[in-house]
Amino acid sequence: MTTELATALHDQVTSLMAELERHPVYDNGYFKLLEKSPWNSRTYDFHRANFFHRTEGTVKGIAHVCAQAAAHDDGDTLVLFSCILNEEAGNGEAGRCHEVLMENAHNLYGQVEFGLPPLRVKDARNSELVLPETFEYRRRTLELLGDSYHRMLGVAMALESHADRMLQVCRTAFRNSRNKLSKDRFVGNVEIYFNVHVGDEGVEERHAADAKQCVLNNCHSDADVAEIAHGAKETLKIQLDMWDAMEKAVHVLNA
Numbered sequence: 001m002t003t004e005l006a007t008a009l010h011d012q013v014t015s016l017m018a019e020l021e022r023h024p025v026y027d028n029g030y031f032k033l034l035e036k037s038p039w040n041s042r043t044y045d046f047h048r049a050n051f052f053h054r055t056e057g058t059v060k061g062i063a064h065v066c067a068q069a070a071a072h073d074d075g076d077t078l079v080l081f082s083c084i085l086n087e088e089a090g091n092g093e094a095g096r097c098h099e100v101l102m103e104n105a106h107n108l109y110g111q112v113e114f115g116l117p118p119l120r121v122k123d124a125r126n127s128e129l130v131l132p133e134t135f136e137y138r139r140r141t142l143e144l145l146g147d148s149y150h151r152m153l154g155v156a157m158a159l160e161s162h163a164d165r166m167l168q169v170c171r172t173a174f175r176n177s178r179n180k181l182s183k184d185r186f187v188g189n190v191e192i193y194f195n196v197h198v199g200d201e202g203v204e205e206r207h208a209a210d211a212k213q214c215v216l217n218n219c220h221s222d223a224d225v226a227e228i229a230h231g232a233k234e235t236l237k238i239q240l241d242m243w244d245a246m247e248k249a250v251h252v253l254n255a
Contacts, residue, residue, distance in 0.1 A: 034173035041114035052124035105193040133245035154231025
């Protein structure tokens with residue numbers, strides 16, 4: 001690859017990344033609702049079911065990226081996403097696996113604040129509260145991850161970049177609706193799920209930066225950039241569709 005082509009491709013990718021950062025998914029109506037409107041038992045139960053089903057695919061998606069990176073002899077991507085997978089899996093400690101932290105945190109909060117029975121993450125798919133748009137998000141994301149290698153990298157980059165904003169907004173919502181849990185119990189048993197992602201160490205910011213680096217490493221032609229762009233833009237679109245549907249559903253629940 002000539003220096004001129006490498007520079008042109010790098011500029012295309014950085015321009016794409018800047019465009020993605022302005023995507024409306026980061027400023028959607030559901031996020032605004034979470035930031036300003038406290039939950040009640042109905043809206044929290046609804047949020048938990050949809051968030052569980054949405055997020056249950058995270059580890060599966062990252063594991064798929066690792067497997068495909070190995071199959072494509074992409075050592076840099078394998079190393080970076082293996083690190084992400086290890087962190088999601090609790091660095092070898094089952095009790096610190098992020099899915100376990102998510103389930104325990106949401107269920108404790110739901111029980112104490114709203115008197116709700118616990119919900120298993122893997123049972124959320126059977127909940128009547130999960131929207132068609134949430135199922136479609138999972139279906140379409142899986143489809144995109146299973147497409148071309150570069151399209152998969154675009155999906156991974158979009159998901160990692162979106163996670164930081166999403167988890168910060170959700171943490172704010174949990175803080176705003178805490179009325180019964182003591183602060184120590186809230187921080188130690190509920191907020192811990194969010195803080196391992198968006199705490200002082202900036203884990204999600206680092207994951208997003210790593211995913212962007214993997215994309216930059218794999219852009220060798222205009223076709224590569226196009227595939228990455230398609231995967232990333234489609235992922236953010238279907239995520240926005242889900243958040244928009246959740247916003248509408250909350251207004252119905254509160255009517």
